[in-house]
């Protein structure tokens with residue numbers, strides 16, 4: 001791909017958590033004694049080296065994890081300053097409810113954080129216990145109120161659904177309570193039983209059961225109704241925002257922009273199309289000069305698949321000319337027309353996107369399109 005607009009973002013993976021949540025498959029370390037200064041040194045060292053292939057300054061910074069809200073104020077301030085983002089950049093930190101005290105918020109904002117993504121998950125005590133959350137529901141509620149009043153540019157909450165034995169009625173009560181706090185952005189997570197997690201082992205032993213597909217779909221549709229009713233518009237399958245509160249960083253992923261991933265297990269996508277992944281090991285990350293575990297310029301076919309997967313979940317969807325120019329692949333008109341006729345896609349000129357009926361079955365639609373890509377030129381161009 002080429003990057004004529006020079007818009008890119010930085011993601012920093014901060015891998016440490018107080019304990020491991022039983023459903024989580026991210027790369028995390030449970031460690032009381034985190035070498036914060038050494039970590040910031042390494043991240044900024046990696047940044048200085050990798051950013052040579054990225055033009056100008058990042059338009060967004062996202063500190064994810066793991067639990068970045070565990071980072072001491074001096075480390076957070078040094079990290080944000082060192083990333084030297086564009087003056088008006090969106091700078092997000094994920095925070096867990098037990099960390100985001102008044103003092104933490106004040107320090108985070110002084111460090112340059114202007115958006116918080118709160119790992120709220122649920123206000124239902126029974127399901128909070130199932131998820132083994134550190135914070136009580138009351139604590140999570142107080143934290144959400146505190147963040148709402150803090151004067152941030154924006155903030156977001158994560159809401160989980162499709163939990164074992166959860167009913168649509170439970171979810172409705174939960175989401176209504178969450179919406180009462182007034183988040184301008186909500187990210188939904190339908191629970192999945194990821195390989196290697198305690199939840200997956202419980203599933204194998206028959207101790208936990210997933211909700212069936214019908215219930216999943218009913219829950220998703222009900223969430224969409226509740227969120228849109230509260231003025232939050234879907235701008236990606238699982239992400240909803242009031243106008244002007246869409247995440248700049250998320251939009252980079254869903255509009256095929258480059259991003260620079262830093263830290264253990266982080267991934268990146270350079271302006272020249274190279275994709276890389278870092279080692280999933282904090283000690284090796286701290287010790288190795290080059291933390292890259294994998295790096296490749298994808299084949300044109302892989303580029304086309306990556307493009308479909310990254311942009312089709314977003315409301316803006318896919319520009320068919322962009323697909324042809326950047327990957328040398330196309331989608332036959334008959335395939336697109338068939339999905340339009342079945343009301344799963346909408347088409348406007350050369351742009352296709354999921355329809356209302358297409359969003360709940362996004363993965364199936366994308367798989368269908370991926371299986372019908374056609375190579376149209378011998379060599380995909382690397383740049384415009």
Ligand code: SF4
Pocket residue numbers: 016017019020021024025026028065066067096119
């Ligand atoms: S706090 Fe977040 S990143 Fe850490 S284990 Fe729990 S879900 Fe995973």
